[in-house]
Amino acid sequence: MSDKLKALNAQGYARIKAEGDIIRLDAAEHITEKTKDLFLVVDRIVTKDDEDFFNRLADAIQTAFFEGKGECFIESLSSASSNKEMRHFSNKFELDGITFLEPNVHLFSFNNPYGACPKCEGYGDVIGIDDDLVIPNTALSVYENAIFPWRGESMSWYRDQLVNNSHHFNFPIHKPYFELSEAHKSLIWNGNKYFEGLHTFFAELESKAYKIQNRVMLSRYRGKTKCKVCHGKRLRPEANYVKISGATLTDLVEMPLDRLSLRFKQLELNAHDHTIAKRLLTEINNRLSFLSNVGLDYLTLNRKSNTLSGGESQRINLATSLGSSLVGSMYILDEPSIGLHPKDTERLILVLKALRDLGNTVIVVEHDEDIMKEADEIIDIGP
Ligand SMILES: [Zn+2]
Structure with missing residues (x-):
């Protein structure tokens, strides 16, 4: 018997499972390093529905994870032989052979070394x-x-x-x-x-x-x-294992805003996830709708700012400041209609009114007639 088995025996474990048979450790002389399919039997428990059972089960699972360095198997020994199944559990944060660090907000930012693709350092x-x-x-x-x-x-x-x-x-x-x-x-x-x-x-x-x-x-x-590692998506590959209803963050930022906002509106969450995501979803949906209200719903979120036209970047700035959706605030805008198509000016007016209806004051310095006509009050200054 190997030293390892002796040590386990000394720790109080009585049985192992070797090549499908459960044997006592003190009768395991024939077991060597080369024996395949070796499992340490941590406990064998008859299922009941009482507190003792659950306490013992919890202890056994904890021990199994400890001895198994994060892995444990649970086998059902039900007398009906067809019912025997062995299930594998792991408390490690891993998939496809990649062990992940606990995800945090930096994993999804290419501006942070933690989330940036290691090859291109987040430049793409x-x-x-x-x-x-x-x-x-x-x-x-x-x-x-x-x-x-x-x-x-x-x-x-x-x-x-x-x-x-x-x-x-x-x-x-x-x-x-x-x-x-x-x-x-x-x-x-x-x-x-x-x-x-x-x-x-x-x-x-x-x-x-x-x-x-x-x-x-x-x-x-x-x-x-x-970049060949992230395919220009700038995030480290691990970030793409985190998905929102099947889509990775990089999938989402490559969608045109109209499709993206539809996706978030149709997002179905269970009650638990809904409670966690509620505030975030409100923010996300608000921001997306502001961007689309200023006529930008053909853009994708990963568009680099230096590829935008002057009018587009102005409207993004506008949507950014409008998107914060503070209540009881005063917004002062200097000629927000500059560079806008008349059709988009109409949508801009709707945005301004929506802000007012939320309970804000909107002051606009403006020469555009359409916007002036929609104002609740006009203050005319000058000769
Ligand atoms: Zn890269």
Whole structure:
């Protein structure tokens, strides 16, 4: 008997389960390190519906988690043999072989090192080989040299490997690149046994970067490229295991606001979750509806601010300040209608009125006639 079993015996455990049989520890001489399916039997309890039973059960489970380093099995030994089942429990926070830290608010922020993708540090882009430089003209087919680094005499060998072997794996070499399926596009990068993909190609260049022509070649195709770890989503992969009715945070921020707000309105929660989420949902729904009321419901939440038009960013600022939904506050807005389409001005008026109806005072400095007409009071200042 191994030292480990002796130690367990000394701790007061009486039985183990080895290869399906329950045996006493003092009769376990034949058990060695090599014996498979070994379980320590912590307790065997007849189920009852009284306090003693539940106390003993709780003790046993706690001990099992301790001895099992976070894992425990419960086996039903019901006399009906078809009913025997063994269920596995784990009190570790893990899935798919990833052990998670307890989730907290920082896990969902790419501005925080805790939540940011470790590869791109939350930027979504890394410096690497830029797809758009490698295949700048997607209207060309592979045959027509869509893959730029593989044109020219010295590198055409790589292209020829793909073209000449394409019949082995049904690759449409005459199809324009932009019409290729995602599988075919990624095949060009990953290669197969018939040809070397672009990843291998560039790795080879890098491994011989002491050659000046390789360095020139690499520099020509290097640029900002989407991070391969988070696929440009900026969060560490663990964050995507947390889902709200099946959608991850990155799924949600990639939805246009009209679809996103519909999703939150239709969100079904049980009573417990509802109590927890109530305040948050109110805030989320308010903010989404403010953004849509100022005419921005075609945007997604992950749009980078430097890609917005002037009018769009103004309206976002407006929605941000309106979205805080304070009651009994005074809002002073300086020409909020600037840059707005007349149709959006109407919606803006509705927003301002909604704020008033919540119990706020809204003061607007404005030259727009439509907004002035809707005011409860107008103060005209000046000559
Ligand atoms: Zn990343």
